[in-house]
Amino acid sequence: MDLFLNGGIVLTSLYGRHCLTLQDFTAEEIKAILDLAARLKEKQKKGEAHPLLAGKTLAMIFQKPSTRTRVSFEVGMWQLGGFALFLSSQELQMGRGEPIKDTAAVLSRYVDGIMIRTFDHKEVEELAAFASVPVINGLTDLLHPCQVLADLMTIEEKFGGLKGVKVAYLGDGNNVAHSLLIGCSKMGLDIAVATPEKYRPNAQIEEKARANALKSGSRIVITADPVEAVKNAQVIYTDVWASMGQEKEKQERKKLFSPYQVNSNLVEAAAPGAVVMHCLPAYRGEEIAAEVIDGERSIVLDQAENRLHAQKGLMALLMGK
Numbered sequence: 001m002d003l004f005l006n007g008g009i010v011l012t013s014l015y016g017r018h019c020l021t022l023q024d025f026t027a028e029e030i031k032a033i034l035d036l037a038a039r040l041k042e043k044q045k046k047g048e049a050h051p052l053l054a055g056k057t058l059a060m061i062f063q064k065p066s067t068r069t070r071v072s073f074e075v076g077m078w079q080l081g082g083f084a085l086f087l088s089s090q091e092l093q094m095g096r097g098e099p100i101k102d103t104a105a106v107l108s109r110y111v112d113g114i115m116i117r118t119f120d121h122k123e124v125e126e127l128a129a130f131a132s133v134p135v136i137n138g139l140t141d142l143l144h145p146c147q148v149l150a151d152l153m154t155i156e157e158k159f160g161g162l163k164g165v166k167v168a169y170l171g172d173g174n175n176v177a178h179s180l181l182i183g184c185s186k187m188g189l190d191i192a193v194a195t196p197e198k199y200r201p202n203a204q205i206e207e208k209a210r211a212n213a214l215k216s217g218s219r220i221v222i223t224a225d226p227v228e229a230v231k232n233a234q235v236i237y238t239d240v241w242a243s244m245g246q247e248k249e250k251q252e253r254k255k256l257f258s259p260y261q262v263n264s265n266l267v268e269a270a271a272p273g274a275v276v277m278h279c280l281p282a283y284r285g286e287e288i289a290a291e292v293i294d295g296e297r298s299i300v301l302d303q304a305e306n307r308l309h310a311q312k313g314l315m316a317l318l319m320g321k
């Protein structure tokens with residue numbers, strides 16, 4: 001089937017590749033994923049079949065809970081004419097110590113792609129090193145690239161383009177902040193990240209983002225001041241203060257992060273008409289005020305929906321031919 005890209009030319013450079021981080025993709029490749037995602041969204045809304053992955057199978061390994069990632073990958077594979085298997089790591093031999101490299105090699109004999117959500121990013125790198133099918137990072141402690149593909153798609157829909165849009169991310173310098181830094185700097189969006197000093201983004205990620213920005217023209221600010229970050233921002237973005245695996249730190253983090261709560265005052269300090277994003281799950285009254293996430297500026301449900309479409313674009317380009 002024609003992947004209807006770039007005026008009909010099929011983009012093949014992504015075929016067979018992994019998606020561990022958006023850093024591995026060029027701006028053109030990310031654009032191709034987003035364009036295909038938009039076309040597939042249109043087709044899905046019109047009820048037109050688009051079986052780009054007919055007969056193909058995706059294995060999904062989860063070492064952490066998930067609502068959006070699991071459902072959007074599973075439904076996405078189904079809509080593309082394929083099938084997805086949910087594999088909880090507890091029920092895999094991996095959970096009893098079977099080496100990742102054996103799991104990777106064996107699954108590669110059965111399926112056409114592997115999605116994994118886990119803690120240590122190195123595990124995903126190892127899985128990819130020993131898999132002969134594309135491996136997709138469904139979130140690690142370090143990165144969440146599929147989330148940011150959906151976020152970029154949502155921003156493009158709202159603003160009609162990506163270049164020059166300013167995103168302010170407030171809260172923890174975590175996996176979502178890291179992938180946003182990479183994604184925005186690749187695609188020419190300006191990004192300001194405000195976190196407490198102790199929770200600044202990873203220095204290597206920052207370095208990569210700054211190098212990307214030199215190419216794309218994106219402007220990057222990393223600060224401890226939430227008001228400075230939201231100044232002129234058209235998008236205000238936040239995420240949980242304690243990520244999966246950090247539950248024990250919740251109380252301590254709550255105190256330190258309270259000045260970074262996305263509430264009406266901070267929204268007022270941003271550009272007029274700024275929209276509010278959150279990757280979800282959200283904790284009202286902590287990182288985001290209820291009146292903001294449930295208010296008219298919030299686009300969190302469009303963002304959540306776009307997980308489905310963006311990942312369909314991604315899977316079709318990595319796993320289809």
Ligand code: CP
Binds near residue numbers: 067068069279280
């Ligand atoms: N945003 C996100 O990845 O949600 P889940 O944890 O529900 O998959």
Ligand code: NVA
Binds near residue numbers: 175242279281
């Ligand atoms: N930073 C959050 C994102 C959840 C989608 C976490 O890792 O738990």
